[in-house]
Amino acid sequence: MGAREENERLKAELGVAKRELAMSREKVSEAERLAALLHMRAPAGWDLSGARIISHRLGPNASLETILIDKGSLEGLGVNTPVASPEGVVGRVLRISPNAANVLLITDPNSRIPVTSQKNRIQGILRGEGPNKELTLEYVPLGAPIEENEILVTSGLAEIFPKGIPAARVIRVAKGGSSLFQTVYAAPLFAPERLEEVALLRRASDSHLAMEEMADEEAGPREGPLPLDVGDSASPERSAAAISAAPPTAQGAVEKAKPRPNGGSGTAPKPGHAASRKKRQEGT
């Protein structure tokens, strides 16, 4: 083989290797995002599932700050279903169709969420002001202590969002004027334009909760972080949906990322949990 042929062959191989490297980087990035999503922990009484973002604002009718996700009423979503990211609250479902849903972001001027400051427990209403603008926290009394960089979490008062989900960070407090309230500015915890996957929070039924408690009692105290224990999480639907949101390659990466405290399989459920889940399935 001449030097020219070898050079051409090596160039072709280099091109293939570069393409493979680019694809691998993309897969690693995706796996990291999905792993962060799987690490999210649903509040008690809520189930968590994943969804992909199909599009951001699109078309002449996109007047609100919305995103379109690939889950709809067929997956059990409804209007006002809370949507979150690993960083915090993203918004809530505004419009629903069988296989897709429009999510109203918290940055939209029509979004209002009752929140509480995490440290000083000051309550207020978090309101969006539009894209690339600060959120405002309304109805905070003049004397109320609220600090910069304090995290605002959902208060759960509107019964749409579960209590305690991070929603925004206080960036500025303006006092003065004739108003009886302080003007508090906050920043959302997520970057809307960088969102690719989100988590959906749905209420677990009361009976489902009771069964979970029974299963927990049987199994005793858990070892290791709950969200990582995907196969043994609070809800089989949650696990299935979270896994289904990840492509096979990403699932593999997520599985690898799981800690294995006993040196064995990180996904293997405890015997007590497996038995209780089997009982539940037989019962239903």
Place this chain on the structure above:
Amino acid sequence: MMPWRIFFWGIFSLLGVWLQSLIPGVDFLAPGFILCVQEERWPVTVWLAVLWLFIQEGTGSLAFGSGILWYGALAGLYYFGHWLFEARNFLFMFILGICLGLLHFLLTYVMAYLNDWTIITERVALECLLQALIFPVEWGLMFLLYNHLPEDANAL
């Protein structure tokens, strides 16, 4: 329908949706609708209009019906206008673009009022301006391309 025309409308629809994701708030499919009314037989126009209507209604955040009103008003303006102007005239398309810009403002505000929503006025105004400017330019480009398709009898 000739294969080249199916290819043309397919590519147009894909490009239109892609451009709409790049510049939200602007309808890049509306010039195609007018071109379709001018050049194609009515069943083709109806099928394409229904397809584009579903895309706009499905991806939009306004209540269902805004897309129907939007394309209905566009068809109405075209049929009303072509009695007064030469239908394939750039000036007519320019005026139609301005009307569409105003219609976008009106429709958005009416739908927002009916839903009791707050709309960002500056952004809607910018979208109106972009719609008015982009519509005639895109129609002109599409008109030139369409009339240079290989099977077309008028192709140069």
